[in-house]
Amino acid sequence: QVQLVQSGAEVKQPGASVKVSCKTSGYSFTDHYLHWVRQAPGQGPEWMGWINPDRGGTSYAQKFQGRVTLTRDTSVSTAYMELSSLKSDDSAVYYCARDMGSTSNWFQFEYWGQGTVVIVSS
Amino acid sequence: QSVLTQPPSVSAAAGQKVIISCSGSSSNVGSNYVSWYHRLPGIAPKLLIYDNDKRPSGIPDRFSGAKSGTSATLAITTLQTGDEADYYCATWDGSLGVLVFGGGTTLTVL
Numbered sequence: 096q097v098q099l100v101q102s103g104a105e106v107k108q109p110g111a112s113v114k115v116s117c118k119t120s121g122y123s124f125t126d127h128y129l130h131w132v133r134q135a136p137g138q139g140p141e142w143m144g145w146i147n148p149d150r151g152g153t154s155y156a157q158k159f160q161g162r163v164t165l166t167r168d169t170s171v172s173t174a175y176m177e178l179s180s181l182k183s184d185d186s187a188v189y190y191c192a193r194d195m196g197s198t199s200n201w202f203q204f205e206y207w208g209q210g211t212v213v214i215v216s217s
Numbered sequence: 218q219s220v221l222t223q224p225p226s227v228s229a230a231a232g233q234k235v236i237i238s239c240s241g242s243s244s245n246v247g248s249n250y251v252s253w254y255h256r257l258p259g260i261a262p263k264l265l266i267y268d269n270d271k272r273p274s275g276i277p278d279r280f281s282g283a284k285s286g287t288s289a290t291l292a293i294t295t296l297q298t299g300d301e302a303d304y305y306c307a308t309w310d311g312s313l314g315v316l317v318f319g320g321g322t323t324l325t326v327l
Contacts, residue, residue: 130316132262134256138320139219139305139318139319139320139321140254140262140305140307140318141318142315142316142317142318156314156315156316157313157314157315158315190261190262192262195264195267201250201267202249202250202252202307202308202309202316203250203252203264203267203268203307204252204254204262204264205264205267205273207261207262207263208261209261210261
């Protein structure tokens with residue numbers, strides 16, 4: 096079955112960077128775009144961007160341009176999200192999610208990782 | 218402030234029906250597919266509806282979606298206590314160039 100398993104919780108100081116992994120299994124890694132979505136307490140989800148695991152192409156929400164980097168390692172079917180220059184309002188649960196489309200983006204997500212809590216605090 | 222507007226909360230008795238609305242604009246709901254998710258505390262969001270009105274396998278037909286113009290709705294019939302969760306709509310916004318989510322609606326089953 097399709098699984099997305101994320102790395103564990105992180106506590107970071109303001110100004111630091113965090114890198115979250117999303118290991119996939121149960122399907123061909125290069126067949127579906129992967130997205131990253133975060134949700135801060137009391138707020139709705141916020142889309143951060145996507146990566147094409149096949150060719151490595153990426154697209155980021157303008158809000159995160161210059162601070163977020165999405166990468167992937169096809170040899171281990173894993174995607175990564177790195178967010179730099181962390182601020183307290185970056186504290187949130189970060190999710191990876193698999194796009195429903197095969198080789199194209201539908202921006203609709205049937206499979207999600209379990210979420211990674213990132214706390215930014217001095 | 219979310220681009221997509223949802224009521225903060227809805228409630229209904231077990232066994233009854235509830236409808237959650239999602240209001241947007243021509244650049245998002247009006248021109249793109251809408252999906253719906255629910256999220257239980259501490260659990261990842263789960264897709265309930267995609268392409269406005271389609272259900273993924275495993276989602277019961279108690280859940281249905283519809284779209285008209287710049288508004289979408291999620292209907293849940295025969296409410297169960299296990300349906301208590303936060304519900305979110307989402308769609309692509311062509312003007313902003315981002316996937317946008319509603320602020321979420323908390324469903325309480327009385």
